Amino acid sequence: MLPDRFPLAENLTLRYIDDAHALRAGAPNxxxxxxxxxxxxLLRWWFQQDYCDVRPLNFHDGQRDAILAIIYAHEVLGSTSLLDLYQKVALDEMLEGGLLGEVSHARNAHPKYAAKMATGTGKTWVLNALLVWQYLNRMANPGDERFTSNFLIVAPGLIVYDRLLDSFQGKRNGGEQRNFETSDIYSQRELFVPDTYRQQVFGFLQSSIVTKSDIGNKVTGSGTVAITNWHLLAGVEDPLFLDDEDTEAPGQEIDARAAAASFIPLTPGTSTGNSLDVLDRRFRRxxxxxxxxxxxxxxxxxxxxHHIHTLKKGQESSEVEWQKSLSEIASTKGHHFVQIDFSATPYNESGTGKNRGKxxxxxxxxDFDLKEAMGKGLVKALALDKR
Known part of the structure; x- marks a missing residue:
């Protein structure tokens, strides 16, 4: 049984789990x-046992549950906001648990889902599958507002950013060129894409990937897959040697002098901190x-x-710069903006001292936690949360 602090996860699982078993057996559901x-x-291809038996690799149960929960919430239930989803599957828990204020906040006024998956359990493969699901449906049903062919993938730092490029574009051939045949979707095509759609998906990815330096500049055809680290849209410097464990969300206080300076037109000059590099970064953002x-x-x-959500200070909550950018991006789209979050530790810390909590x-x-992942032999070592 899932802990009651995850009412959406518990109630969604109860709704689809019998169908998931029937799907695996090839039975009507x-x-x-x-x-x-x-x-x-796609669901038959990914999860029906007849197809799984002829492949060397398949989705494990945690990946399956993440894919099914999001597809069920978004496509079957037609969720248009977080409040709408709670009203459909967890109304009592929302009202009794004091969640109404948070759930109905403007930053949640669009379809929004989070997959809590232990580190090392293959979140990127879930991401790949969901992208294929959205893209193929958009191409087949261009008028269906539940689907899109425009994607933004946000990494917490440069190391994860580069891994995402490896996953979607393939690894480098010794230089700057990448070999698409080493990408996850191509190398594991027997898992991700039925053969009928492979050329369509491969063509889309090869023509539509936009790296962080080209966002806003590269012209694509039937959609886009923009990949960036959050620093670009937060307007801060990229740490050169930063991995996802060391990333800190920007949230420091801004002093009065800095606030006043923000209203004054910038001119180049390293003595004032406005080097050409800084000006260029702000322009690109x-x-x-x-x-x-x-x-x-x-x-x-x-x-x-967890690196890019609201920053907790005592009992107050303030949005980090990237979250503000995310809200601005969403503001023009309504329920045509969808957010899917992946994290092993999807929580904010609040309070101080003895009152500090998650x-x-x-x-x-x-919720596919570390204990369950270890029990299935997917994770062999404990990963400590350093926050």
Whole structure:
């Protein structure tokens, strides 16, 4: 049984789990009956035992549950906001647990899902599968507002950013060129994509990947997959040797002098801190942000999402700079903006001293924790949360 602090995860699991077992056995089930033909084909391909038996690699149960929970919430239930999802599956828990204020906040006024998955359990493969699900449905049903072909994938630092490029573009061939055949989706194509759709998906990825330096500049065709670390849109310097364990969300107080300086036009000059590099970075941030704001629809995948949510100070909550940018991007799209967060530790810390505690994200729809992952032999070593 899932802990009661994750009411969405518990109640969604109860709704789809019987269908998941029937799906694996190839038996009729309500889940298949209530999704699009594209989604039905993908679910059979990914999870039906007949297909799984002829592949060397398959999704494990934690990955399966993350994929099914998000597809069920978004496509079957047609969730249009976090409040809407709670009203459909966890109304009593929302009212009794004091969640109404948080759930109905403006930053949650769009479809929003979080996958709590232990480190090392393959969150990127879940991300790949969900991207394929969204893209193929958008191409088959361009008028269906539940789907998009515009994606933004956000990494917590440069190391994870580079790993995401490896996953989608393939590894480098000794230089700057990447070999797409070493990408996750291509190298594991027997898992991710039915053969009927492979050329379509491969063509989309090869033509539509946009790296952080090209966001707002590169022209793509039937959609885009923009990959960045959050520093670009937060307007801060990229740490050169920073991994996801050491990333800290920017949230320091701004003094009066800095606030006043922000209203004065910037001119180059290292003595004032306005070097050409700084000015260029701020210009690129504004250019990229405006391009994302202007998109008609967008699905954002946040990898290691605990780095980019609200920063807790005592009992108060303030948005980090990237979260502010995310809210601005969402403001023009309504429910055409979708947010999917991945994290092993999806919580904010609140209070100080003896009153210090964890406040888990309210939009967790699946919980595949470290204990369960270790029990299935997926994780061999303990990973300590350094926060």
């Amino acid at each position: 309500a889940l298949i009956d209530n999704v699009t033909p594209i989604t039905a084909e 504004g250019e990229a942000l405006q391009w994302l704001v202007d998109l008609p629809d967008l699905l954002v995948f946040n990898d290691e999402a 406040k888990f994200f309210p939009h967790i729809v699946v």
